[in-house]
Amino acid sequence: MNERTILLFGDSNTHGTRPIPRFDAPRERFGAAVRWPGVLRAALPPDATVIEEGHPGRTTLHDDPIEGAHRNGLAALPALLESHAPLDMVVIALGVNDLKSRFAVTPEDVAHSVRILCRTVRAAEVGRGGAAPDLVIVAPPPLIETGFLGGFFRGGAAKSAALPALLAEVAGSLGAGFVESGAHIGVSPVDGVHFEAEAHAALGRAVAAVVLPRLAALEAGA
Numbered sequence: 001m002n003e004r005t006i007l008l009f010g011d012s013n014t015h016g017t018r019p020i021p022r023f024d025a026p027r028e029r030f031g032a033a034v035r036w037p038g039v040l041r042a043a044l045p046p047d048a049t050v051i052e053e054g055h056p057g058r059t060t061l062h063d064d065p066i067e068g069a070h071r072n073g074l075a076a077l078p079a080l081l082e083s084h085a086p087l088d089m090v091v092i093a094l095g096v097n098d099l100k101s102r103f104a105v106t107p108e109d110v111a112h113s114v115r116i117l118c119r120t121v122r123a124a125e126v127g128r129g130g131a132a133p134d135l136v137i138v139a140p141p142p143l144i145e146t147g148f149l150g151g152f153f154r155g156g157a158a159k160s161a162a163l164p165a166l167l168a169e170v171a172g173s174l175g176a177g178f179v180e181s182g183a184h185i186g187v188s189p190v191d192g193v194h195f196e197a198e199a200h201a202a203l204g205r206a207v208a209a210v211v212l213p214r215l216a217a218l219e220a221g222a
Contacts, residue, residue: 007053007081008091035052063075091138099159
């Protein structure tokens with residue numbers, strides 16, 4: 001198998017942020033082998049490179065008026081695509097931070113924003129030989145409005161429940177792979193947004209189940 005490079009473009013759950021019990025608690029991160037990108041890496045062939053680009057608070061394409069404009073995913077994406085090229089696959093795991101009440105968006109808005117990210121990947125010509133990388137969309141599991149984060153996501157639980165079906169439509173229309181996280185894991189009851197270690201393990205396996213056959217198809221077409 002040829003060497004393959006996969007970029008994981010996500011938020012705090014791709015970063016591996018541990019559930020946060022209170023506002024003033026230290027922000028801690030699971031170890032590399034525990035968080036789902038590490039579980040995915042362990043399931044792939046040894047010549048596959050997994051690049052973790054998980055930024056806590058990252059939105060799809062919104063400048064965050066409180067946490068900073070640098071959390072805008074669309075603004076960061078082109079530079080990351082170019083710096084890690086050539087890429088064989090880009091896995092997009094975003095959308096939950098868009099559901100913070102400060103953004104006042106609909107689930108349809110979030111799905112369309114993910115579509116824009118996918119189109120940006122396709123247009124960047126950062127695959128091998130200038131081709132477009134393959135795409136996989138990971139829909140976040142439904143969030144729970146609990147703990148200190150619940151106030152930031154007020155009204156977000158119902159919106160998050162509508163996201164998987166909408167993102168599945170986006171993936172289908174683009175020929176992208178799709179992972180419905182909520183079919184495999186749930187968020188932690190500690191803060192209603194982040195994953196416990198067991199959920200990271202399950203999500204890593206679920207993403208691997210989608211990524212592996214797509215890598216094999218790339219290899220067959222090489």
